[in-house]
Amino acid sequence: xxxxxxxxxxxxxxxxxxxxxxxxxxxxxxxxxxxxxxxxxxxxxxxxxxxxxxxxxxxxxxxxxxxxxxxxxxxxxxxxxxxxxxxxxxxxxxxxxxxxxxxxxxxxxxxxxxxxxxxxxxxxxxxxxxxxxxxxxxxxxxxxxxxxxxxxxxxxxxxxxxxxxxxxxxxxxxxxxxxxxxxxxxxxxxxxxxxxxxxxxxxxxxxxxxxxxxxxxxxxxxxxxxxxxxxxxxxxxx
Amino acid sequence: xxxxxxxxxxxxxxxxxxxxxxxxxxxxxxxxxxxxxxxxxx
Numbered sequence: 463x464x465x466x467x468x469x470x471x472x473x474x475x476x477x478x479x480x481x482x483x484x485x486x487x488x489x490x491x492x493x494x495x496x497x498x499x500x501x502x503x504x505x506x507x508x509x510x511x512x513x514x515x516x517x518x519x520x521x522x523x524x525x526x527x528x529x530x531x532x533x534x535x536x537x538x539x540x541x542x543x544x545x546x547x548x549x550x551x552x553x554x555x556x557x558x559x560x561x562x563x564x565x566x567x568x569x570x571x572x573x574x575x576x577x578x579x580x581x582x583x584x585x586x587x588x589x590x591x592x593x594x595x596x597x598x599x600x601x602x603x604x605x606x607x608x609x610x611x612x613x614x615x616x617x618x619x620x621x622x623x624x625x626x627x628x629x630x631x632x633x634x635x636x637x638x639x640x641x642x643x644x645x646x647x648x649x650x651x652x653x654x655x656x657x658x659x660x661x662x663x664x665x666x667x668x669x670x671x672x673x674x675x676x677x678x679x680x681x682x683x684x685x686x687x688x689x690x691x692x693x694x695x696x697x698x699x700x
Numbered sequence: 701x702x703x704x705x706x707x708x709x710x711x712x713x714x715x716x717x718x719x720x721x722x723x724x725x726x727x728x729x730x731x732x733x734x735x736x737x738x739x740x741x742x
Contacts, residue, residue, distance in 0.1 A: 518710070571706050682733065683728040
């Protein structure tokens with residue numbers, strides 16, 4: 463990771479990676495969604511609404527993975543003072559917030575025909591909503607620190623403290639058995655039939671690539687803005 | 701209850717929000733890199 467500490471070296475890798483992630487992400491996400499809508503059978507209990515799974519699960523994964531990335535960037539910034547860590551954290555936050563929002567909205571839409579309610583203050587739903595608000599706080603804190611020329615240490619500490627919410631989200635379905643169903647897909651296998659499950663890896667990988675592309679684009683934007691600001695300062699003092 | 705309006709609404713939200721995120725990220729990157737290139741050429 464320290465090999466990428468040089469912004470010029472990082473940009474040499476990030477420029478082609480952005481295009482590839484966009485292309486592969488769009489192909490897999492569109493392919494997976496089309497397959498999920500047209501090629502899989504309805505579930506025997508949930509019927510057609512099971513198709514929301516193909517967008518809800520990737521968005522839940524990316525909402526949580528985004529904050530895990532922020533926490534990793536925070537450690538990298540606070541411990542090793544990696545020069546790109548704060549940039550990476552700030553770049554990951556809007557993408558993570560977007561996917562956390564998609565997870566909440568699609569879950570709510572799925573809940574209405576399945577549970578008979580748009581919202582319930584259930585452990586999983588509430589902890590995911592807390593994650594979305596944590597993202598908003600991180601975005602506000604990160605931009606405020608950047609505007610006043612800070613190193614982003616307060617945002618990094620906030621990013622680490624906020625990571626406490628990740629195990630709460632993960633274990634919420636075991637700790638508080640209310641409305642949200644337990645884990646259907648784990649490392650040891652899945653309780654979902656393969657005839658329904660197979661498009662899910664396509665959308666998982668596809669949306670993850672799009673997430674990566676959005677983060678790289680935001681990082682490139684911030685590095686270019688920093689370059690312009692530094693040049694303007696030098697011109698102002700000359 | 702017809703489930704299809706719910707399925708369509710969920711996909712529409714996911715596609716619109718993802719597209720908005722990608723377009724905003726792309727536009728801000730292009731604008732910032734164009735400004736950086738212009739100031740380097742000066």
